[in-house]
Amino acid sequence: MVNSDFVQQDFQHRLMILPPQGIGLSVDVYSPDLFELVNTLRERGLQPGYLEVFKASTTALTAVRRAVPDMALAYHGEGLWITQPDVQESPFFQQDVGEMVTQLNSIQSLWLNHECATKQMAGYSFGTYVPPLYTQLSAEVVAANIATVQQAMDRQGRRADGTAPLFLLEMPPLTYFSAGTIPIPHFFRLVTALAPCGLVLDIGHLWTVYRYTTACRRISLDRFVQEFLDEFPLERVVEIHMAGLACHESVGEPKAGEELLEWIDAHAAPIPSILFTMLEQVLAHPNLVSLRAVALEVDTKPIEMIVEEYAAAVRRFSLLVQQTMSRGTGVEQLMGLRPRPASVEKPMCQSHRQQLCDDYARYAQIISGQAPVTGPEWQDVAAEATGVTRYRTSYVPHEILHWGGDLTEMFPQTCRALVERGVCLTEFVAFWFRSPRPLTRSYDFFLLKIERFLEFVTERAPDVRGCVQQECDMLRQAYAQVNEVGEPVMEMERTR
């Protein structure tokens, strides 16, 4: 059994060595071009407090480290599906953790930030983040997986000064629905009681929690934020994220006069002013005592918009952020904490783990439209079915057909041949989710699309096999080249 006091002390010790960073940017190396962005900011007299860099090739990350030797860097990981009960049994888990540690080391990262979300569950793959089941069992699994990853970072991820990066768990966005049996703040309280991780509170994600739970029908946004913050383990929040929100392209334009827009997380979109109001409310909360950094998440956003938004955020929030960060830093030093080993995860019994694996298999089938919306975690979702219906009928098909690689652009000749044979591309969505598949490699949505499309065409139009095979080979070759040189070439590689 894990002692939560011990876990809290472990966290405090890890936090103590993290210096305050102020207001920075969470960026992608390629989109927009990071070097161009940093230069433009410098020309305008702006210097981000730090940069949080999204996973890229190790070569590209090393180049970033060299290009900005004086700037503090942090790492936004991807692909460690810590919400999943069977992730540690995946043949690729060790390899993925190893690569992550290498990348952390390559930029001498302050921390590892990872979403509390997955893109793969029970043999089904998605293109964008799917939030966890908000249940007690699921929280225990998340905590155990985090402890394992933290231990790997402690062993292999030591920095020059002998300290190791801290695991920060980010509360994920909701995309039209949320499934579970316990409130979201309670879930994160359970996780932090069991694992010595910090948290990232993304203000836009928090907005989606209001929008896509029952809260928006019961209470005002202001009251929701207050109640949420009172319950959420705010004392573990080390970083705050701010990013854009927008209606998804598969949903269409909002109707005039619509009060509660169907916004979802959208990094390319402007940050709406309501999020800055929420940020003020969060920064003012007395439980926010571990804050080290605030980042605008700006990957895929035009450079001009980034510069404007960053300058405005610095003008409005610099002082407030400094004051909030100074709340915590003195206190821990007074506590005289000694170094502690990473907390040890609580072993979960096999039947509970299996139960959760089954729950996630049902989760994947429900949200992909293969199973009815039933089960204890789905009661609220079923009662207000518009959200999950939108996800199943618009969002998921868009993801499979267009997002992270539009099929008609990837396979122009094959798609024409399919039309001639009366095969409709939308059939590919049902094919994709027809049955669970064993993992054949580390998660890569683009390569997975190629692999599955080849199988689909081979089954539905065997005479087109030669054509699709040729297009697959070309795509794989181009993709390998891109990854080797560490430079972007095509829109299709955007799979975040």
Ligand SMILES: [Fe+2]
């Ligand atoms: Fe975020």
